[in-house]
Structure formats: structure tokens, C-alpha cells
Amino acid sequence: MLIIIRPSGEIALKSPRSRRNFEHTLANNIRSIIKEGKIWRSQGVLFLEVNDNNKNIEELSKVFGIASFSPVMSIKSYNNNLEDIINKAKEVFAEIVKGKIFSVRAKRIGSHNFTSLDVQRKVGEALYPFSRGVNLENPEVEVFIEIRNDVAYFYYKIIKGPRGLPVGVAGKTVVLFSGGIDSPVATWMMMKRGSIPVILNFNLGGSVHRKFVLEELSVLRKWSGGHKLKLFIVNGTDVLIKLSQIEKRNRVVMLKRVMYKVAERLCDKANAKSITTGESLSQVSSQTMTNLYVTEYGIKYPIFRPLIGFDKEEIVELARKIGTYEYSIKLPEYCAISTKARTSVELDEVLKDEKNLNIDYEKVLENSEVIEI
Numbered sequence: 001m002l003i004i005i006r007p008s009g010e011i012a013l014k015s016p017r018s019r020r021n022f023e024h025t026l027a028n029n030i031r032s033i034i035k036e037g038k039i040w041r042s043q044g045v046l047f048l049e050v051n052d053n054n055k056n057i058e059e060l061s062k063v064f065g066i067a068s069f070s071p072v073m074s075i076k077s078y079n080n081n082l083e084d085i086i087n088k089a090k091e092v093f094a095e096i097v098k099g100k101i102f103s104v105r106a107k108r109i110g111s112h113n114f115t116s117l118d119v120q121r122k123v124g125e126a127l128y129p130f131s132r133g134v135n136l137e138n139p140e141v142e143v144f145i146e147i148r149n150d151v152a153y154f155y156y157k158i159i160k161g162p163r164g165l166p167v168g169v170a171g172k173t174v175v176l177f178s179g180g181i182d183s184p185v186a187t188w189m190m191m192k193r194g195s196i197p198v199i200l201n202f203n204l205g206g207s208v209h210r211k212f213v214l215e216e217l218s219v220l221r222k223w224s225g226g227h228k229l230k231l232f233i234v235n236g237t238d239v240l241i242k243l244s245q246i247e248k249r250n251r252v253v254m255l256k257r258v259m260y261k262v263a264e265r266l267c268d269k270a271n272a273k274s275i276t277t278g279e280s281l282s283q284v285s286s287q288t289m290t291n292l293y294v295t296e297y298g299i300k301y302p303i304f305r306p307l308i309g310f311d312k313e314e315i316v317e318l319a320r321k322i323g324t325y326e327y328s329i330k331l332p333e334y335c336a337i338s339t340k341a342r343t344s345v346e347l348d349e350v351l352k353d354e355k356n357l358n359i360d361y362e363k364v365l366e367n368s369e370v371i372e373i
């Protein structure tokens with residue numbers, strides 16, 4: 001089976017060098033998902049040749065960097081002969097247009113002694129007797145012919161990809177991953193922009209928490225362009241016990257600060273250049289602008305919050321589409337940390353608490369469980 005894969009529109013807008021790199025990463029990602037066959041680049045698209053029974057093809061709709069793809073039939077070296085194209089079109093499409101109102105769409109790259117309009121008209125005429133008529137604006141089925149130099153491709157299915165950029169082109173980010181609804185969506189958004197997530201979870205609910213995090217990550221793994229996901233699980237209850245030494249009103253922001261600080265150490269270790277969270281402005285009291293300012297004060301890496309402007313309904317909609325929602329909602333409430341924060345903590349107080357607590361972030365990270373998914 002031959003498949004034509006169209007990269008996201010924005011890849012085509014890059015400089016020739018970046019475009020080549022992006023397409024190359026996309027091809028590698030596809031290769032590691034499809035696991036067999038041949039893949040090659042040609043004039044802005046990728047071609048993939050695989051066994052007809054390859055079930056992994058469906059996974060292409062989750063590969064970032066793909067705008068769409070189509071299984072195609074092709075004829076080679078037809079010597080600029082429109083008759084050959086018409087005959088092949090009849091062979092491929094007669095059954096598809098049978099009893100239906102249809103339209104033919106044709107595109108061309110290269111020099112030929114006919115135009116795309118000629119192809120549409122002639123193939124339309126040839127298919128007409130099999131059909132119920134032609135309607136260019138509102139057909140029941142569309143059939144496509146794409147002529148690229150001396151090869152003509154025929155297809156009738158355009159399957160959408162998720163667009164975005166191939167995972168791997170944008171470097172690594174450490175994601176603070178709670179297992180709630182938001183952070184899996186934030187992880188997905190960063191992968192959509194080409195970043196490889198390194199997952200950091202503070203376990204606050206023992207084996208139940210661990211189980212849901214792993215399940216959500218196995219869903220996200222389907223969107224990772226074949227890249228393995230590395231998960232670091234920190235013992236969050238140990239941290240909570242330490243935090244019982246400070247005033248209740250500062251604990252939630254302090255816990256978040258500990259998370260950011262450990263994430264900072266993990267960035268150093270994993271060569272990641274940013275931290276990502278699932279925070280959305282003012283969603284809960286720990287996510288007010290003041291509290292976010294205090295939480296991230298002095299952190300040396302940029303903090304990305306891809307959901308900052310989203311409301312909960314929008315996030316839920318995305319979580320459903322991604323497939324993590326059904327696991328996130330089962331995560332018990334005790335794993336949510338933000339319910340009892342003051343909306344505006346004092347930076348000086350928190351910095352003083354931090355000094356007194358004197359947590360060894362390096363050690364916290366060293367003691368984490370590391371899993372590769």
C-alpha cells in the first residue's frame with residue numbers, strides 16, 4: 001500500500017534547511033510508529049510504502065506534523081498521456097462514484113501537455129455513466145488525481161492528521177504532571193509544538209495515583225511520534241510532611257515552589273530548556289497572578305503554561321479528544337493540591353519559609369522512581 005503524507009502547512013513555510021530537518025524528523029517519527037516499509041520525501045510531501053495489512057497506519061492520525069494523508073493508487077511513466085490517466089481513474093473510481101453525485105479534483109506539478117482542468121473534465125466525463133451526476137460545489141463523493149511529474153496518484157480518502165510540528169524538533173521540556181485533567185493536556189500541547197516531554201510527578205496518593213499517571217502516559221505515548229516518555233515519580237508525601245512546619249496559608253504555593261525547584265534540577269539533568277505546567281490563570285486560588293509570580297520567583301528556566309487562557313470546558317474538550325479525560329476524572333481528590341490556597345501570598349514570607357525548610361531538591365530528585373514508557 002502506498003500512502004501520501006502531507007506535512008503541516010507551517011512546515012512548508014520554513015527555510016529550505018529547516019524544512020528539510022522538520023521533514024526528516026517527521027519521517028523518523030513515522031518510521032518508528034509504522035515499524036516496516038519504506039518512506040521517502042518528495043517535493044513537499046512524504047510517501048510511505050507498507051504492507052497492505054499494516055494496522056499501525058491508523059496511528060498516523062496522531063502524529064504531529066501531519067496535516068493529512070491518503071492511501072493512493074499510482075501509475076508511473078504514462079508519457080504525458082491523458083488516456084492512461086482516464087483509464088486508471090475508471091479502474092480506481094468507478095465503484096466509488098457508483099450511484100453517487102461526484103466531483104473530480106485534479107492537481108499537477110511539472111510540465112504536461114494538458115491542464116488540471118482538462119484532467120477534471122475528461123475524467124469527469126469518463127466516470128459520469130457510473131454515477132448519479134456531477135456537482136462541483138456539493139458532491140456526495142470527491143475523487144482526487146494528483147499528477148507529480150511522470151507519476152499520477154489516485155485517491156478518494158483524505159484522513160486528517162493533528163497538524164502541529166514533529167515531536168523532537170523543539171527540544172525537551174520538563175512537565176509537572178499531576179495526573180489531573182489539565183497537565184496531560186498541557187503535555188499534549190507541548191508535543192504538538194514539537195517538544196519532547198520529560199514527565200515529573202509528585203506522588204501524593206500512593207499506588208492509585210501512580211496507576212492513573214501511568215495510564216494517562218500510555219495514552220499520551222500514542223501522540224509522541226514514537227518517542228519514549230521518561231517519567232520521574234517523586235515521593236510527594238515526604239514533601240508534604242516537611243511543609244507541615246510552615247503556616248497553613250503558604251503551604252500550597254510552597255508545595256508548588258518545591259515542584260518548580262525540583263523541575264529546575266531535572267531540566268539541568270535532562271538537558272531540558274523549559275518547565276511546563278497545566279496552570280490556567282485564576283482557575284483556582286493557587287493560580288492567581290500573584291501566586292504564580294511567587295511560585296516561579298527566581299526559577300531560571302522559562303515556564304510554559306499552554307493552558308493559561310483556556311477555561312475548564314475547553315480543557316475538558318481537549319482532554320476528551322486526546323483520550324486522557326476518562327483517567328483524569330477517576331483520580332481521587334486528595335491528589336489535587338490547590339483547593340485551600342490564599343489568593344495572594346507574600347513573596348517575602350514564602351522565601352523565608354523556603355530558607356527555613358532547607359529542602360535538598362537534588363536529593364528529592366535522586367530518590368525518585370524512574371520509568372520509561
Ligand SMILES: Nc1ncnc2c1ncn2[C@@H]1O[C@H](COP(=O)(O)OP(=O)(O)OP(=O)(O)O)[C@@H](O)[C@H]1O
Nearest residue numbers: 176177178180181182183201202277278279337338
Ligand atoms: N502532584 C503533582 N505532581 C506534579 N505536578 C503537579 C502536581 N500537582 C500539581 N502539579 C502541577 O501544577 C499544576 C496546577 O495544579 P493544581 O492542582 O493547582 O491545578 P489543576 O487545575 O488541578 O491541575 P491538574 O488538572 O493538572 O491537576 C498542574 O497542572 C501541574 O502542572
